[in-house]
Amino acid sequence: MIRPLIGITSDHNAEQKQYLSPHGYAASVERAGGLPVILPYRADLSLIGQYLDRLNGILFSGGNDLDPAAYGESWHPNAVPVDPFRERFERALIAEVERRRLPALGVCLGSQLMNLHRGGAMNQFIPDLKPAGEPIDHRNVNRDWVDRHAVSLLPESLIARTLGKTDIVVNTSHKQSIRTAGRGLRVIATAPDGVIEGIEDPTLPLFMGVQWHPERMSDDADHRRLFELLIEKSSQQSP
Template sequence: MGTDIRPIIGVTLDSEQPGGYSKYPWYALRTNYSAAIVASGGLPVALPHHADLAEAYLDRIDGLVVTGGAFDVDPSLYGDDGRHATVTLKAGRTAAELALVRGALARNLPVLGICGGQQLLAVVLGGTLIQHIPDTVANALAHEQPNPRHEPGHEVSVVAGTLLHRIVGATTMHVNSAHHQAVRDAGPFAVVDATAPDGVIEGIEDPRYRFCLGIQWHPEFHIDQGDRRIFDALTAACVR
């Protein structure tokens, strides 16, 4: 695909406090997010955390990827009064991503939520989250897998007839796993399209929109052949 016709896909950044890379606050993003978008024919553009500029960003992009990160959505946003001891917040990032996702869906722009991005998407769609899988799901898998993230951690079952199934062309995928939270309820109009063997929700979608997909794993690692197809489908949906 020529660079002159590549759709612009906004990618949310993670935020870090001083230390490591810089003595000052800094943004972070693994390079394989942008590499996966480029390989699919898109033009990735990083989106800093400015909730007040969400509409300006959305004026300029054709689609949105909400990335993962080592933090959690504030439980108060989905109606939980308590907060598990393992929950870590990044209020500025969450505020910016909420504004971007809500604005993108209002415009019917394609949205792909990855890992924590799926959890945020579920909350926007009116769903709720499990705050800590080991305390909630009996006989749960190791969703924070001990092996490297570029290797599969477990399988997921894909529901036939869903958008995800049409994209990946399979009812089983091998995926990595790097999360301690999960979607409890996907929302009143959302559909669960993938689950782990222990019943944990691994994928959601909302058919009210032309492309609204959340996945709990990290397809940017291209572990399963379906992972590339997810990015290809996102980029195709961004072409106006």
């Protein structure tokens, strides 16, 4: 059986001179039944259509921060800008992915890209929010161990329906969160402190973004399911 071809957006090293892609993305796509390929972002934007002619689905991967000018703000002191070439490429890519109704899963930066593409806004630095109640270290600055927290899923969301439950545990390594969801997006996952952890457009075959990193825990069935959804939807898609 021919596996659906899944494009994975690439990140970069600190000097922005090399493409990087953590193994977990490709490994999770492969494990879920897809055939992963990594996309170089310093591409001629006029070739995006040719990429999408061949791809069955897209995984928008994680990375640093998108330009807050999109929602009328300047950079937060703690911001680490993503390579502007990556932002330019992914902005053009997501517009065409959406136009073609190609299945798309967004992780971390990927979910933020989905939100900004639809005109939403971000909280640039979660610690500034000072939410009430038990504090959660969403940034997990101490990378020696993986911090986790609960999220509650919207019962009618695709992920809650496919998992058959509304409470899961996720990892956390982000400093931004969605402040306002963009046009046509609904919030599908929320942390106990109110931080938004996931969005989707229910009118598209798959247009779902999560703030956590399922690619780092896809040995867990709940998180592997996100990739299996991408593969299932992409299998129904003729390029």
